[in-house]
Amino acid sequence: MKTAEILNKEKLTREDLLYLMNTEDPKDLNLIYEKAYEIKEKEVGKKVFYRGLIEFSNNCIKDCNYCGIRRSSGNVERFFMDKKDILESARWIYENNYGSLVLQSGERQDEEFILFVEDVIKEIKELSGGKLGITLSLGEQNRETYKRWFDAGAHRYLLRVETSNKELYKKMHPQDGKHNFENRIICLKELRNIGFQVGTGVMIGLPGQSTEDLVEDLLFYEKLDVDMIGMGPYIISDETPMGEEYRDKVMSKEKRVSLGLKMIALSRIYLKDINIAATTALQGLDPLGREKGLKAGANVLMPITTKDEYRAKYQLYNDKPCIDDTADQCKGCLAGRVKSVGDEIAYGEWGDSPHFFKRKNR
Numbered sequence: 001m002k003t004a005e006i007l008n009k010e011k012l013t014r015e016d017l018l019y020l021m022n023t024e025d026p027k028d029l030n031l032i033y034e035k036a037y038e039i040k041e042k043e044v045g046k047k048v049f050y051r052g053l054i055e056f057s058n059n060c061i062k063d064c065n066y067c068g069i070r071r072s073s074g075n076v077e078r079f080f081m082d083k084k085d086i087l088e089s090a091r092w093i094y095e096n097n098y099g100s101l102v103l104q105s106g107e108r109q110d111e112e113f114i115l116f117v118e119d120v121i122k123e124i125k126e127l128s129g130g131k132l133g134i135t136l137s138l139g140e141q142n143r144e145t146y147k148r149w150f151d152a153g154a155h156r157y158l159l160r161v162e163t164s165n166k167e168l169y170k171k172m173h174p175q176d177g178k179h180n181f182e183n184r185i186i187c188l189k190e191l192r193n194i195g196f197q198v199g200t201g202v203m204i205g206l207p208g209q210s211t212e213d214l215v216e217d218l219l220f221y222e223k224l225d226v227d228m229i230g231m232g233p234y235i236i237s238d239e240t241p242m243g244e245e246y247r248d249k250v251m252s253k254e255k256r257v258s259l260g261l262k263m264i265a266l267s268r269i270y271l272k273d274i275n276i277a278a279t280t281a282l283q284g285l286d287p288l289g290r291e292k293g294l295k296a297g298a299n300v301l302m303p304i305t306t307k308d309e310y311r312a313k314y315q316l317y318n319d320k321p322c323i324d325d326t327a328d329q330c331k332g333c334l335a336g337r338v339k340s341v342g343d344e345i346a347y348g349e350w351g352d353s354p355h356f357f358k359r360k361n362r
């Protein structure tokens, strides 16, 4: 009864969010998902927007304690796709009418890399006659770099904070002066000031993370006034400091999936008009994870369109799904998944977050 009452409120409080976050009764969980789907339908529609994901390099200067391609990992075959291969993937995305793509890689801040990305953005714009929307997910950079990439034609940027709890953030990152929570916030603010649609997100089900932390993450999204969210459950990557420390201590798959879905649903209920991705990590723990994510209020999917020979080398966590599928196989598979939920794929549309336009007109 209390769940239904809370869900009828116009604006939820921190206490309301915590109550819902701790709910485990299947009937109450269904009420939460139904409410989230209803709000999704009203605020952003039943369309699912695609972002073809090109993971073009696993070289990284950072050393995040959870990440399979961190700088110190000796067991990774490093790669850097050349421009021709990236443009070939971009052309596939364009010709298959996905509407948008995401360029993602490990972090680099050198001029050679910055210029390479700048050129690639311009050439993608050119090959698609300006029709492909471009999202970047290339980590922390300075304002000048972000501006160059924005001027080249990218218009959305995803930079996850992984957690808004500063102490937890410290545990997840080495204290080597290169991993700094405050800097990440500065980056998010710079991106917004430049004019990007800005996305962030967290990991869910981290060892040492409480449901209070997850509620604080939701309030953090609101405070930052973000346009998009990409978040998923924590999945161990074996040969990392966190993988070694928590191998037998991480919560069950079911619990992480349930919390992940609850975070999507509560983000939709609380923030309403933002874009929310159902990430591959959800599917990594539950074969139906992405469908459940759409049912819980997500409206964006990021199909992997990285060329086949590189896919298996871009593994941030164990047992990443879809690495043996081709882009064509992914396309058919995802179309079926979206249809099964009752949503519709918005082919050829950028699918920008309505929240972005509303905040610009405030």
Ligand code: SF4
Binding pocket: 060, 061, 062, 063, 064, 067, 068, 069, 070, 071, 105, 106, 107, 139, 316
């Ligand atoms: S999470 Fe990103 S920045 Fe951190 S080590 Fe992995 S690729 Fe690099």
